[in-house]
Amino acid sequence: MIHRIWTLLVKELIQIFRVPVLVLMILFGPLTEMSLIAWATAAPIDNLPTAIVNLDRGLASRNLLVALNNTGTFDFRYNLDSTDEATALVERGKVVGVLTIPPAYSERLNSPLGQTPALSFILDGADPIAARTALASMEGVVAAQGQRVLARWVGQDPSVSLIQPRMRVRFNEELKKSIYTVPSELGLILFAIGLMVASISIARERELGTLEQLMVTPVGRFEMIVAKSMPAIILSYISFILMMLVAMYGFGIPMRGSWLLLLGSSSIFLLVEISIGLVISAVASNQIQAMMGALLWVMTEMFFSGYGVPVENMPLILQKLAHIFPIYHFMIIFRGILLKGVGLGVIWPQILAGFAIGAVVIPTAVWFLGRQKWE
Known part of the structure; x- marks a missing residue:
């Protein structure tokens, strides 16, 4: 099984790296976008x-x-x-x-x-x-x-007040907008890369006419899931780590938590997202349909990620609906680890939610891929 997975993985990587422009866009396109957003939001609103x-x-x-x-x-x-x-x-x-x-x-x-x-x-x-x-x-x-x-009318010192507020801001002392927007952008891009790379994998095979050949090989459904997922995971993590380093050392975004906990917890949600991409790829007739389906899903997730509007400010029915989207739970984990330095004792409910969503999405992806054998 390991040999079959490795062989299929190498084939997937060769197909991706045959288009160097695509690889550069996947790795450095999101990095450029994140840098521009960080640059634009880091400056205070003045003048x-x-x-x-x-x-x-x-x-x-x-x-x-x-x-x-x-x-x-x-x-x-x-x-x-x-x-x-x-x-x-x-x-x-x-x-x-x-x-x-x-x-x-x-x-x-x-x-x-x-x-x-x-x-x-x-x-x-x-x-x-x-x-x-x-x-x-x-x-x-x-x-x-x-x-x-x-104060001049009543003869009182204007600096004297009946109430002296003493405020302390934690985790974002200067109240920089970039401290909120950059992590949001990082989380969205991590999911978008994994989703889009996975969404074109089977659609590409169908367009090239190699899907039928692949289906008659001894490769099983689970092996195909793993082999199709690995390139998306590799490219997503490379791009994510590059963006994290630029955000930390270029724009002062703090990393107060554990790298191991961040990468480990993100892998759960990334696998769920890639499985969704494989489902989209399995039902799409070509790569254009797959990309459009992936884009529609990314736009929906952006709405429920709290990037534009906090989920807490949405109507109650939308707040409940947000819980079925992986990115909602991942953004809580990501901001908690990155900005607050929280540990597993705080984020375990979101991790359990990721496992619960994965228990539905991943078997669905396996079923869709298995169905291709009979078409």
């Missing part, structure tokens, strides 16, 4: 183009603008006299926000009659990430200015 309509020109309004500029979030590129001009800039996407300071803002702010001035801040919601950042910065500066004015 957002902003327009100002200052109808006050008083001391308080100037102090407000100085405080906003000191945050580094805003880049006041436009100083306008009309809100109509500013609205047009938002519509054309030239600015993220427009701050309008009304007339008599300084006078009302310092009035002993308790008059409350109103600031208008229009945001471009087409980019919600930048808009949320700008809104949080604006609210913080405005609240600080209001606290200073109120």
Whole structure:
């Protein structure tokens, strides 16, 4: 059996390496994509183009603008006299926000009659990430200015507060977005490579006309599963380790847990994913159909991985549905080991879930491959 598996494995590797461009794309294409995403998300969101309509020109309004500029979030590129001009800039996407300071803002702010001035801040919601950042910065500066004015009225030190919050952020002290996005991208790419390499394996044999020849050989279904899976596992792990090294030493992504536990637990889910790829390959008529089926599955898994939207924020029925997808459990394991350094005592429920999913998917793949003998 070992000899038959080895012979079929060598044949699979020869077929793959006959197309060097494909190998380079599998190994370095995902590495390039991950590097670009890490580079793009590692930088903080600052210098957002902003327009100002200052109808006050008083001391308080100037102090407000100085405080906003000191945050580094805003880049006041436009100083306008009309809100109509500013609205047009938002519509054309030239600015993220427009701050309008009304007339008599300084006078009302310092009035002993308790008059409350109103600031208008229009945001471009087409980019919600930048808009949320700008809104949080604006609210913080405005609240600080209001606290200073109120403290001056009551004769209190503005630095004194009834509640002193002491916050501590763990596992991502600087709250970098890349600490979340890069591990998500790594997990998705690991699964995508294994799935796509496996999904074309049988479809390629069918296109070349060698599937019937392969089926009349003494190779059994289990042996074929192993031989067809190994190239996908090898290429997936090579690409995954390369991306991990670049993420760690190039972009400062921490690796706080055990490499052995990470690679061992990922192998469970990778085998499940490759089995899904073999099922897709078994039912596809050609390699194009197989790739389209694999792409559809990857896009579905991306939704349930929590990459774009946290699973906890989804409707309850979708949260329950996410548990049948291997990537949902793997991302919990991956982030836990990578960012938190957790051990087996924490991630064992997800590993058991991987075994449970594999107990359904792998026999299904064996059945589909066995069915090819009778077609």
